[in-house]
Amino acid sequence: MNSLIALKEKAGRCVKCGNCLAQCPVYAETLEEPLSSRGKMALIESLSQQDLNLSERFSKIFSQCLLCGTCAENCPNGVSGDEIIREARSLIVKEKGLSLPKKTIFKYLLNSDHLMPWLIKGGTVLQNIFLKRIPEESGLHLRFPVPFLDQRRFIPPLAPDPFLDIYSGWIRAKNEVMRVGLFVGCVSNYLFPEISRSALELMLRQGISVFIPKDQHCCGLPALGSGDEETPLALAQKNFAAFAEEDLPQIIVPCASCAAMLKLDYPTLFAADDPIKEKIGTFSEKVKDLSSFLVQLSDGKPLRQNEKKKILRVTYHDPCHLRRKLGVFREPRQLLKNLPGVEYLEMPEANRCCGQGGSFNIANYDLSLKIAERKIKAIAETNADVVTTACSGCLLQIMDALHQAGLKKEVRHLAEMINQATLL
Structure with a gap:
């Protein structure tokens, strides 16, 4: 009951000004007040403990949020609507349990x-x-109907060999100047190993030896976003133990969502009196997203080019976790603008959520695609050859949305884009 009271107090800080309505991607497509951050705050304030175990409609309302943080970014009263909604999901899971x-x-x-x-x-x-x-x-x-997956969905093929089956342990640079760890993430490991391979090659060329724990796991973000707090806690302990084998000054993460989870969310999972909490905090302080790390390495200088001279027109989508959670948005643009053979084109509303939102995309596929239509129009306006981003989830969403729109554009992760265009 105390958790619900605390949550209601947080939601009560919302003054119902409606500033979030104009920014919320879900509300923009549905125009349903309960699906806005303001509507959900009002609903939380009216809750009783018994309400947590009520109708599917109640649970559905709280599932229809991208957790993109746009409401928090635009709230004049500093209410973190996305975090409050995630906490509400956790209370619902504690009462009703997870779906099968x-x-x-x-x-x-x-x-x-x-x-x-x-x-x-x-x-x-x-x-x-x-x-x-x-x-x-x-x-x-x-080929056949599968529960919870729409048959229209664009599905990338699984990689023949996961990244961690090919690379693990210490990968030594020839002239070592630094040592770091590399967190791979599920999508890069199983679907797009070229993301982590590109990050690895970029660092090796700079004389950076890379430690890649074979037994690293999922970061846990999909579970946490769905209201499951137990699984992320267990995964955080496993990932901490995997990297604790070596004394690493920094842990580099190519995926924006994984980086935000490891850096910002891991310390919040542990109780104040948990003996491991301080160590987790130290671990999280070492986490750095790849784009920030590469800017640190290049010191803002133009990057040396490879033999290819062809000019590519490239645009960039801001992942919500990178821009709103980690505050990183200049660095990817700086890297792209410094790439040889690349003409950087800023897309309209580059920081607007693409509509992926983890499990939101699975549970609300039609709405997710509707939200993505605005992103696809923005991409088309740039007339870019390549769309790049720094989040594995955004990568999947943009690929799918481009396919549904019949728009043929190459989609690459930022690490691939930089690796292919340069010899750092």
């Missing part, structure tokens, strides 16, 4: 040491049976 699909994924797959890798390896064999290739594109479609 989420419980299976979070408790038995993400938190497993062996089951997830085993299933992924099986999936690489079976994906040609259950998925069909999209003509003239790199993605796949479902």
Whole structure:
């Protein structure tokens, strides 16, 4: 009951000015007041303990939030609507439990040491049976209906070999000047290993030796965003232990969402009297997103070029976790503008959420695509050849939305873009 009282007090700081309405991507498409941050704050204030176990409509309202932080960014009273909504989801989960699909994924797959890798390896064999290739594109479609996955969805093929099956332990630079750790993340490990490989190559060329723990796990963000606090706690302990094997000054993370989770959320998962909390805090302080690290290395100087002279027109999408949570937005642009053979084009509303939102995209696929339409129009306006971003989730969303719109654009992670265009 105390948790609910504390949550209601936080929500009560909302003065209902409506400043968040004009900014909220969900409200912009639905025009439903309960789905806005203001509407959810009012609903939380009216809650009783019994309400937490009520109708599906109640749970649905709180599931329809991207947790993008736009409301918090624009709130004159400093109310963190996204964090309050996430806490409300946690209270609902404590009362009602997780849905069976989420419980299976979070408790038995993400938190497993062996089951997830085993299933992924099986999936690489079976994906040609259950998925069909999209003509003239790199993605796949479902051949048969599958619960919780829309058949229209653009699905990237699983990589033949996960990144961590190829690279792990110490990868030594020839003329070592620094040592760092590399957190890979699920999407980069299983779908796009070229993201982490690009980050690794960029650092090795700078004389930076890289430690890649084989037994690192999912960061836990999908579970935390869904209201599951137990799984992220367990994953945080495992990831801390994996990197604690070596005394590393910095831990570099290519994915913006993973970086925000490790740096900002991990310290909040542990009780004040937990003996490991201080160590987790020290671990989180070492975490740095890749773009900030690369700017630190280059010291703002133009990057040396490779042999290719072709000019590519490139635009950039701001991941919510990178811009709003970590406050990083100048660094990716600085890197792109300094790339040889690249013409950087700023897209309209580059910082507007793409509509992915983790499990939001699965539970609210049509609404997610509707939100993404605005992003796709902005991309089209730039007439860019390549769309780049620094978040694995955004990467998946933009690929899917471009496919649904019939707009053929190359989509690359920032690490790939820099690695292919330069010899740092």
